[in-house]
Amino acid sequence: MVGKQISGKEIAQQLREGLRDQVLNAGCFRKRPPKLAAVMVGDYPASKIYVSAKQKACQEICIDSELFHLPQSTTQLQLQNCLDFLNNNPAVDGILLQLPLPAHLSDQTAILAIDPEKDVDGLHPISLGKLLAGQPGFRPCTPAGVMHLLQATGVVLQGKHAVVIGRSFIVGKPMALLLAAKGSDCTVTLAHSQTQNLPELCQSADILVAALGRPEFVKGSWIKQGAVVIDVGINRLPSGKIVGDVSFEDACQRASAITPVPGGVGPMTIAMLLKNTVDSAIKRLS
Numbered sequence: 001m002v003g004k005q006i007s008g009k010e011i012a013q014q015l016r017e018g019l020r021d022q023v024l025n026a027g028c029f030r031k032r033p034p035k036l037a038a039v040m041v042g043d044y045p046a047s048k049i050y051v052s053a054k055q056k057a058c059q060e061i062c063i064d065s066e067l068f069h070l071p072q073s074t075t076q077l078q079l080q081n082c083l084d085f086l087n088n089n090p091a092v093d094g095i096l097l098q099l100p101l102p103a104h105l106s107d108q109t110a111i112l113a114i115d116p117e118k119d120v121d122g123l124h125p126i127s128l129g130k131l132l133a134g135q136p137g138f139r140p141c142t143p144a145g146v147m148h149l150l151q152a153t154g155v156v157l158q159g160k161h162a163v164v165i166g167r168s169f170i171v172g173k174p175m176a177l178l179l180a181a182k183g184s185d186c187t188v189t190l191a192h193s194q195t196q197n198l199p200e201l202c203q204s205a206d207i208l209v210a211a212l213g214r215p216e217f218v219k220g221s222w223i224k225q226g227a228v229v230i231d232v233g234i235n236r237l238p239s240g241k242i243v244g245d246v247s248f249e250d251a252c253q254r255a256s257a258i259t260p261v262p263g264g265v266g267p268m269t270i271a272m273l274l275k276n277t278v279d280s281a282i283k284r285l286s
């Protein structure tokens with residue numbers, strides 16, 4: 001079986017067009033458009049690229065976005081003051097804190113300083129707690145984007161065995177919770193660096209989500225015939241080429257559907273950030 005590519009690029013484009021219609025036509029946005037405030041500390045090149053991609057995506061769907069670019073020397077208190085200012089600004093619907101922060105700052109302390117009502121990245125412990133409790137709330141963008149991809153592709157999840165590789169609080173853990181949630185109803189195994197017999201475990205997966213950050217680590221022979229493979233990884237090789245966590249060409253021979261890198265999960269992450277921002281603005285303006 002030769003795997004069908006799941007085009008995150010196309011599915012994200014459809015989602016963005018729907019959001020643009022909403023922003024242009026929903027009555028509540030006659031008052032003002034939705035607004036996303038992006039906070040970036042320092043000059044980490046990858047962060048600059050991600051932030052500018054997110055700002056461009058906002059522009060395309062008529063979301064107002066503003067960048068608060070703080071110097072590398074910013075202290076935790078100064079960052080907190082900036083976040084407080086945005087928390088208290090009624091014209092801001094969503095706050096995006098670009099991670100990772102420079103090493104002298106704590107990501108966790110900064111995330112805690114964001115108003116959970118504006119936590120459009122879905123990474124505040126209150127948002128994560130709501131996910132755990134099965135309550136409505138902002139979901140972390142990457143795993144939410146993966147769920148949207150699976151639904152848009154018509155993948156049947158109920159009763160399937162899903163293996164998620166990686167247990168970060170940004171991707172792996174929330175991914176496992178979303179797949180196991182009522183309505184998705186997968187049986188989930190969450191694997192990490194101490195997991196034993198990973199290839200055998202993967203061979204039992206109907207749905208395999210790779211989010212470990214190791215280039216082409218998951219081999220084609222690990223894929224169950226007909227499995228759906230979602231590759232979250234983004235790794236730059238010394239040659240400059242961007243590859244995922246899955247050995248794509250080999251995996252295509254066995255998977256029934258697979259996301260490419262780039263053009264798979266990445267565009268979905270940005271689209272879900274836009275969706276969370278529009279949802280937040282609707283709630284605040286209605």
Ligand code: NDP
Nearest residue numbers: 142166167168171192193211212213232233234265266269
């Ligand atoms: P982290 O480094 O925070 O977490 C990696 C996880 O993978 C850890 O839980 C780690 O286990 C596990 N892991 C590492 N090596 C192995 C191994 N050999 N076998 C099994 N598990 C292993 O990464 P993130 O979750 O932030 O990101 C993962 C990947 O996804 C990266 O490539 C990142 O660039 C990409 N990414 C892509 C996004 C997108 O929009 N497409 C968004 C966010 C991330 P342990 O806990 O035991 O250390």
